[in-house]
Amino acid sequence: MLLPEYEMKSRLKKVQDLLVTKDLPGTLVYYDELNIANGWYLSGWCPQFESGCLFIPRQGEPMILGGPESEPFAKTDSAIKKTKNIPVFMVPEEEYPNATISSFAEVFDEIGIKGKSQKLGVVGLDKMPFGVYQLLKKDLLGIDLVDITTEYEQFRKIKSPWEQEQIRKAFAIADQSFQMMKPLVREGVSEIEIAGAGEGKARSLGANWFAFKAIVASGERTSGVVPTASDKKLQVGETVMMGLSPRYNGYAGVFGYTMVVGGKFNEAQRRCINDMVEAYRITKSNLKPGMIGKDINAVTHEFVTKQGYGKNIVCPFAHTIGLMEAEAPFFGPNSNDILQAGMTVCVDVSVFSVPEANGVRFESAFLITDKGPEPLSPYMDQLILNTKV
Numbered sequence: 001m002l003l004p005e006y007e008m009k010s011r012l013k014k015v016q017d018l019l020v021t022k023d024l025p026g027t028l029v030y031y032d033e034l035n036i037a038n039g040w041y042l043s044g045w046c047p048q049f050e051s052g053c054l055f056i057p058r059q060g061e062p063m064i065l066g067g068p069e070s071e072p073f074a075k076t077d078s079a080i081k082k083t084k085n086i087p088v089f090m091v092p093e094e095e096y097p098n099a100t101i102s103s104f105a106e107v108f109d110e111i112g113i114k115g116k117s118q119k120l121g122v123v124g125l126d127k128m129p130f131g132v133y134q135l136l137k138k139d140l141l142g143i144d145l146v147d148i149t150t151e152y153e154q155f156r157k158i159k160s161p162w163e164q165e166q167i168r169k170a171f172a173i174a175d176q177s178f179q180m181m182k183p184l185v186r187e188g189v190s191e192i193e194i195a196g197a198g199e200g201k202a203r204s205l206g207a208n209w210f211a212f213k214a215i216v217a218s219g220e221r222t223s224g225v226v227p228t229a230s231d232k233k234l235q236v237g238e239t240v241m242m243g244l245s246p247r248y249n250g251y252a253g254v255f256g257y258t259m260v261v262g263g264k265f266n267e268a269q270r271r272c273i274n275d276m277v278e279a280y281r282i283t284k285s286n287l288k289p290g291m292i293g294k295d296i297n298a299v300t301h302e303f304v305t306k307q308g309y310g311k312n313i314v315c316p317f318a319h320t321i322g323l324m325e326a327e328a329p330f331f332g333p334n335s336n337d338i339l340q341a342g343m344t345v346c347v348d349v350s351v352f353s354v355p356e357a358n359g360v361r362f363e364s365a366f367l368i369t370d371k372g373p374e375p376l377s378p379y380m381d382q383l384i385l386n387t388k389v
Contacts, residue, residue, distance in 0.1 A: 002078075002079050003043070003044030003079040004162060005079075007163075008042070008044075008079045010160070011041060011042055012056070012062065014155050015027070015056050015152065016057075018148065018151055019056070019057075019058040022121065022146065022148060022151075023119075024058065024119055024121040024146060025057065025058050025112075025113050025118065025119075026056055026057040026058055026111075026120060026121065027055075027121030027123055027148060028053045028054070028065075028122050028136075029053060029055075029056065029123040029124060030051070030123065030124035030125070030127060030128045031051070031052065031053070031054070031124060032050075032051035033047075033048065033051075036250075036323065037322070037323035037324050037327060038123050039052070039054055040323050041155070042054055042056065042062065042079070043074075043078045043079050044077075044078065044079045044249070044250060045073075045074060045077050045078035045079065045080075047066050047070035047073065047074070048069075048070070048073070049069055049070075050066055050067035050070045050090060050091060051089050051129070051132070052064055052065055052067065052070060052086075052089045053066075053086075053132075054080065055107070055111075057111060062080050062082070063080065063082035063083060064078060064080050064082065065085075065086045065089065066083060066084075066085065066086070066089050067085055067089045067090040067091065068099035068101075070083075070089075071085060084102050084107050085099050085102060086101075086102060086103070086104060086107070086135075087101060087103070088131055088132050088135045103139050104135060104140055108139075108143075113143065118142070118144070119144045120140065120143050121145075121147075121148045122146065122147055122149075123147075123148060123149045123152045123153075124149055125145065125149060126147075126149065153328060156322060156327070157329065157343060158341075158342035158343060159322060159344050159367075163251060164344070164367060166248050166249045166250070167248075167252070167253065167321070167365075167367075167376060169206070169248040169249075169253075170207070170246055170247060170248040170251050170253030171253035171365065171376045171377040172205075172253070172377075173201075173202050173206065173207050173246045173253055174244055174245070174246055174253040174255045175255070175380060176201055176202075177199070177202045177244050177255075178198065178242070178244065178255050178257065180197045180200075181197050181216075181242060182257075182259070185240050185259050185261060186262070187233075187235060187262060188233050188234065189234050190229075190230075190231050190232065190234075191216040191218060191229040191231070191233075191234070192216070192229045192231055194216045194229065195214035195216045195228075195229035195244075196229075198216075198242075199214055199244070202244065202246035207246035207247060207248060208247055208248065208249065209246075209247040210244070211245035211247055211325035212245050214228065214229055214242075214243070215227060215244070215256075216228075216229040216241075216242050217230075218235070218238045218239065218240045218241075219232075219239065220358055221358075222239050222358040222359035223353040223354075223358045223359045224352075224359070225314055225350075225352055225359070226243075227241075234261045235261060236261050236262040236264055237261060237262060237264045237266065238260065238261045239258060239259075239269055239358045240258065240259045241258050241359050241360065242256070242257050242258070242259075243255065243256040243257075245325040250323055251322060251323060252321055252322065252324065252325045253377070254321060254346065254364070255363060255380050256348060256363025257361075257363075258359075258360045258362065267356075268355060268356035269356070269357045269360075271357075272351065272354050273357075273387065273388070274388045275304070275309070276360045276361070277362065277385065277388050278303065279300050279317065280347055280349045280362045280385070282303055283299075283317045283318055283347045283349060284366070284381075286299055286300075287318070287339065287345055287372065287373040288339065288368075288372055288373075289339055289340055289368060289369075289370060290338060290339065291338070291339045292338055292339075293318075293331030293332065293336065293337040293339070294331070294333055294335045296317070296318050296331045297316050297317055297331055297332055297333050298333070300349065301313065304317075309351045309354065312352055312353055313351060314350065314351075315348065316330060316331060316333065316335075317347065318330075318331040318345055318346065318347055318348065319346050320345050321344050321345070321346045321365050325346075326346070326348075339368055340368065341369055341370050342367075342368065344365055344366070344368070344376065345365060345368055345373070346364070346365040347363065347365070348361070348362075348363040349361070349362050350362075350363075362384045364376070364380040364381050364384060366381075
């Protein structure tokens, strides 16, 4: 599904208004398969194999600067149809005899950005490969690059009604994927088989991508924080940690859940799972508009540390979700970000390398409203809260 025209126009206006405020003739927005979100926000699309940039002028039509393999793909699937091919975004050493290839200098000469004392905005400068940066500086000699990533990414914090709808659908897919995976958590089944069942179900329900590779880990592997599935077979009494993040129209849903094979808990597993369920409840209770990120984190951190897991904490306990499964703002110990209505926020509580329990994670998400957190997955929220053993 292409990005709806009204949604695209609204987003483009925000960016072009920012360019006016910054007195910039345009901006480049870098993206690739790993750093997908800023490009997808305006195009509803991302190249495969190749990387690229969007060019957004202060007035007029945006364009994609990419490679020849992405060009026809963009024309069918992207909300932005105008394209130019730039060598640095092409598959290295591949030849495309029928493609028209341009340099950055030629593209910007064509649209009137040239000469000294000019400036050009850049989004994603810190994610841009050095080779792309070098070519930009060479082709745009005398033009200053101005990093506007922080200002641009502010537009993604509050989710529009259309975005909320896509995220809800992604969570519905995640729920059904989990329900396909959960019965397979039994002795002798491989981690890969469980992951495959979940991924296949997600695809059958319309997932167009995944925000991370399926997490299925058992035993000591659960201490890997984000371990991908292996061919290891499950054994009775092992901790099993699962996570899946299907994307629907580019927007992520997610679940994180922990079980014990055969339901035969040792005391360390029982205690750790119960404590993480309580940490989930505490974090959820603090998802109120006006709360500051570091204060949300501090309350849960105090509880988890008091229970004896201080050295087992790797990640903060809340972050936003959207085009990425985990995206800014991250509500960690130094976060001054303020929780606002319209944000979509994951409660993501976890500890790792716990003796005799290994890793435990529970994760689901909420739409922040003036009345408090509204579950994006009522099913998973209640399942986690009722998991105490």
